[in-house]
């Protein structure tokens with residue numbers, strides 16, 4: 402077999418593995434959201450108010466977000482009128498196409514790395530959303546890509562946060578820069594940047610505290626962290642990612658709004674998508690926040706953090722519809 406053929410095959414089997422990961426991770430959303438819609442389109446014989454109401458209910462139940470749902474339904478009504486559609490099943494591909502369009506803006510953006518030298522990535526988000534796990538998974542991925550990675554234990558506030566990051570460091574085989582609990586996180590960042598520079602590190606992944614109950618302090622702390630980082634590396638942090646827990650649904654959206662743009666966020670990580678039937682939250686987040694989803698968490702294993710790819714996401718959700726369409730054709 403030629404080198405190029407082998408390369409092509411290995412690339413396509415890798416793509417298939419990622420699609421399968423998305424499919425597995427989105428199984429709950431599929432059965433609660435897509436399968437219910439599927440059932441509605443088959444069961445209802447005509448497009449009337451009851452049909453629209455039920456469709457609305459399913460989408461809102463999957464956390465697509467009220468505004469987005471209203472827009473989608475209005476769009477469908479207009480299409481029904483224009484094309485004189487009578488059979489609900491004819492609406493199915495139109496709706497799936499519209500959902501795809503809503504998500505499509507988020508084309509693979511990937512992470513922004515420094516043009517040369519050290520890349521600094523900051524992680525923010527409230528406790529328990531999976532920040533530490535995300536940092537660990539990403540450190541693992543970057544290390545396996547051959548990058549030299551260092552972690553900064555900037556959550557000096559929550560008991561156990563430093564140890565938890567250290568555990569991930571050991572698991573993945575990367576060092577952690579820390580100070581004692583209660584110390585100034587900006588000082589930890591300073592130390593970490595110095596260490597990263599002197600050790601020739603490629604990427605520094607920084608954990609931060611997430612105590613939203615004291616928002617003013619949290620914002621001040623984050624600003625100080627930014628100041629210290631910028632003083633050392635003017636175009637850093639290269640990414641500031643807000644980590645959100647998908648199982649919190651609309652509350653995750655509220656959290657993102659609380660952090661707002663004051664914290665100079667550059668993107669989002671949506672964890673625990675595998676643990677929710679309300680994966681429609683991705684659509685709501687896409688519509689309501691002006692931030693790209695950079696990664697999604699599809700499970701607890703090391704390789705369950707995947708770069709968000711709208712195409713893969715939509716394919717994983719709509720595979721059944723797509724194949725049903727193909728069968729019909």
Ligand SMILES: Nc1nc2c(ncn2[C@@H]2O[C@H](COP(=O)(O)OP(=O)(O)OP(=O)(O)O)[C@@H](O)[C@H]2O)c(=O)[nH]1
Pocket residue numbers: 526527528529530531532533534535565611672673674675676697698699700701705
């Ligand atoms: N199923 C699933 N579980 C996840 C995912 N990401 C994180 N978790 C789990 O969520 C729990 C909380 O994650 P942690 O990283 O420990 O979060 P934390 O340390 O409590 O809080 P922060 O680090 O402050 O965000 C852990 O049990 C993780 O294994 C995911 O994508 N899918």
